[in-house]
Amino acid sequence: MTDLNDEINLREELDKYLRYWPWFLIGIFSFIIIAFLYLRISVPVYDTVASIIIKNQEAKGGGLGAGAADFADLGLLGGMSTNSIENEIGLLKSRRMMINTVRALNLNVSYYDLDGLKTDEIYLQTPYFVEVIQLNTQSWVEAYEAETNQFTLKPNGNESLRLSFIGTGETLEVNTDELIELPFATILIKKNLDSNSKYPVLVTINPIENVADKYREKVEINVLEDNATLLELRLGSPVKQKAQDILDQLIFEYNKEAIEDKNEVAVNTARFINERLDIISGELDTVEVGLEEFKETNSLTNIEAESSLFIQSASDYRKREQELQTQLTIAQSVIGYLQEDGKTSLLPADIGLEGESVNVQIASYNGLVLQRNRILSGATEKNPTVTRLNAQIGQLRQTILGGLERTVSSLKIGLRDLKQQSRVIGSQIAQVPTKERQFRDISRQQEIKEALYIFLLQKREENSLSLAATSPKAKIVDSAYSLSIPLYPKPKIVLAAALLLGLGIPFLIIYIRRLLNNKIERREDLEKITKEIPIVGELPRVAKGDSDLVEENDRSVLAESFRILTTNLQYLLVNAKHEDKGYCLYTTSTVKGEGKTFTSINLAMTLANTGKKVVLIGADLRNPQLQRYDSDSKSMLGVSDYLVNDDHKLESLIHDSKFHPKLKLFLSGSIPPNPSELLRQSKFGRMIAELREQYDYVIVDTAPAMLVADTFLISKYADLILYVTRAGYTEKKLINFAVDAQNDGKLHDISFVINDVKTANFGYGNKYGYAYGQDQPNLWKRFKSSF
Template identity: 25%
Template structure:
């Protein structure tokens, strides 16, 4: 017997039982198998429904293509800067909205060609036996599937279904939206190939694609998507510079249709080359535009001068008039040409200064060389301004960074100030040259004034004509020069390896990832469930749980009953369950011997609440004593909820209550059972005052009389956690067995029995762990049902049965 001073209550401990948790995980192996089957099935279904993903790429090089025809006087081109600057500009441009708008517009990728796949609609671009040519100025129905079915090689059936009376339309000419009324229901109509289809919601024609005429039996669908949304989808193209070769750029794009990817990648590079060459030719283009506008006036002036000269020379002896004046005429013509050059330079500087002061877009500036300006500072700064202006305009569509634009503005303002200073200093030098030329011309003209009048007139008309002719010829040369340079320029961007479908390129879907995810989920979900269940489970499940919560010894562990009957020991005396009760009997005898208890023995069985198997243990422990030829009696003292009689097929008309109130004698309430040496005293009718009967003198008399008749007296009492009846009976008992049921008894309930034992209200107490299930050790199933159920008004049961858990255990 335990000494109370050695008793130490350990009511709660927060340590986690890893060994028990691992054992529980193993016991739920069926859940793991079920979850794995489920997750792998889902992963398989997802994988077979996913479209294949392809990756296509192209390689381009960015270099400095210098025109071999350039000279110091033909600076009609500007560059983007060094190669590294060009590479960054190309990368930014390829991802810009403005660039991709041009590409998508040319490819008309906002028209979706689809076909029905095994599980969903698939991209049929490049496979359809037809092409759709739309009228971009008219509205096309938005995001509506239009089915196209070939009736024969020259006829198609166009059909769709309208769910609403209003249809939204896209206008691709200006990217606007509108709406129109449509008939609700199915729309079906037949059209000829190449026939213009004019409907309130459509305006296009269908042409044949001779490359895919073998696919006429397939049904196809077309759908018109939002232009801006389509462009946004292609701006995520992967562009990166090669680490080893800084001027090499790889452009890659992933998608479900290889033909579409190839066309997009090649078109985006072709568009880039064209736009870059246009930018590179900007000087030449501006120069040609300026010269063309100037030549019109110069040509008129030259024709006028030529006409005046012809009129003057008519009916005159020109040879006599020219005699003696050739040298003066030649000299004056040279002075006039030089003066015109100086004037043109000054006029260009005035034009340039005025343009710089009144405009912010400098991309349309003509080249300084058009005016004969060869000053490297002027040429370099004008070129730099055009470069910065063009680059800023390009970034405006792809970058939303005010700081970057501010930096561009600062740079352009700085170049503009330097250029204005250059203009001022150059104009000052030209004014000096102009004064000197004017003085020389005045000297020559004073000499001419001494010649005869007709000779002076001839020199005047000849001089005027020569000047206009020289100017006209100079502009023609400059224009031809600009055209030659423009024609001979090469783009700084070129293909190394164009995109091409060579049969590979498959990069997805990543089916292995889904299967790995299925494995993780299949193992993780039941693991988490069991883990959370373990954390939230406040029930006693193992002997270790009991040992952590109390110092009361465990006298035995009872497994489960596989059968429906509660008389398990009598019905299967050789079972493991029977051996468990025999072990408890042996332990009780050891306790009696150690405590030197002789004569009849009284054993009381109690528990915390109903449903823990107290009555089941009472019947089978009594059966074990009876089968060992010991006269044994079970006394039903659960006066509030009688139950013992059911399994013995004995009625409960009379019992302990009748004796305690003096109605019957002991012999009259004792009933024989079908088990040899085992008698039963049922509790009898439910009294109005069960507690008073338990503590009455009649109870003591009944116990004393029973000691005279039996070797073992087994008391079946109410739960000690609910009522005090069992505590009143403890004074008569030689041993108390406290029944704890695995998965039912809460850990906190042991604090009640700990406290009562500490105060001495329960003595010689031991614990029975009932209904123990540990497949890894015992291999028991979980099948039997027993316990109290509801106590009605007398007992307030604290446990709510977990129906799902009971069902699952029963299935196991």
């Protein structure tokens, strides 16, 4: 059930707006036309894109270039190494960089085509180029304020041109390839050799700095990936080629400055290295000469090798000394053994004595002793052989002794010489540490100078290679290119916005109008305020020029609305039936101007058209309105005269109407000074009762209920009171007056009638075609009636 109610409410809300469909249609149509005109006259702006990679040169010098890397290796750039991508973006967007770009492309001069609905910039397709030789900024400001910084160039029929200032209209006849003095600048006009056209162009001259500031704001630079040096440059411009040239030139200027900076550092590095080489070369020569003199003075070639040789010699001397001492000791022992008593015992052999003769003699001696001892084993001392052998042994003994004594003497001499040489070597070894220290000091200086000299030579070669082969800092990934679809205006978005505005603005106007409207407009407005009082009819708005009276055999919407009203009245008057008497119907309203007289006379006409006898009474004695419909009856007597003078007969005051033979008029008559007192009389009730007997319907047009009490005084005589409200006129809060009047008993049997309802707000009759058989109004009339 809730869903059904929500659906019904949604439909009702939609119907409140859909009834104004002509306005939505006009809004959409109007904004679509505006959108097409906007797209036609607006200059499309295209997005131009370029992408570059900033080379990472952190290996040496932190991205400062090869020369800076050399300085970094020399320890001269500590703390200056950086390759922040934000710094590079800042450099690309710097004012100086953009000024160089504008100056290189001559962008301070713009050219426009004067033909067509819009002024298009023609850039390089201009038939003439203007070169600004000199610009006075202060004079340009004055020219800008006077709009004389803009001028047109038109062919003058020959080789000359006519220059016309936009602001003042002043004209000059000028020639190409000649200096022209303007109030704010000196210019030179040249023909475009790539263009054969000759048509008028608009030229605008601006300071380079102003143009650079404008493009600085337009150029966008974004990092495409985190932790990467890939940059995307974007620029929106109506001229694709111009935007492409700007981005390409900006990248070129960036690389150019980077190369210049790199070369400048490299040149300064080369100068520094050469200066240092000269100094180090001199210092190295001095050290090497000193080393040479030290070696000559000390008779050195290689102090370490000679020191080793000295030590080795000392060791050899000590070893030789020990050997000689051993030989001497052995020799002296053998001599002592030989000098003992004249024994002929064996001598020690192979005891380490040097010299073959001694060892041979000892061997021979021992051989003779052994021979003699062998013979003695079988003979005596006196044996001739033994005697001969003893003689030989004695002689050889003396020979060995003499040889050993000479050997001892020779060993002593040799031992003395070795000791002397050992002392010399020891002295030389003692001097080695001092010489070695002195040598090492000199060698260290020589090595340091030599290493630095070699390092500088290497860096000079590297710097020379870097200077000869300079690469751009920004590697171009994509040269500038323009997208084919405009950045703005985008036709689809513009048309979609036009469609939304065409729907939204009428919706907003209607919504605000409804929000601020405190008047009733349609049946639903009354139903929301009160359910106690029924609504018996809705009367349409009468178009200007149409008749506001229902005629006989009338098939208009107005006539059908009153027929519906009379039909609804029949159901309300069922319980009010009087035997052989007619019905008494009152028409009243809250304030004047709501159409109660209009309702009364047309209701009377509709009932008369059905064959009923009807009398229409003008009971608004203060402001009678029935006379508007019958101008001839303005001077006739009426209700007030009847109530004042008892001599007047009722039949004489009621006269025929010119509208219908069965419709009689009983006008209000003269305006009395005391209408309330007149209506309060019982005579008015007797008048109504008498008329009930003569007519089928007695319709009483009363005064507004809220303004005067007249209607309350006579309401008891009515069978039914038609309370007329007017759409777009009656305030909603006034409806409560009718509800309170019925609740308080001041009025009874009230039914609402809504008058002057617009076609868009009209109820069932017009919406579903109750004007059956009648020609439908044209679209323009229906459109006008919707508001």
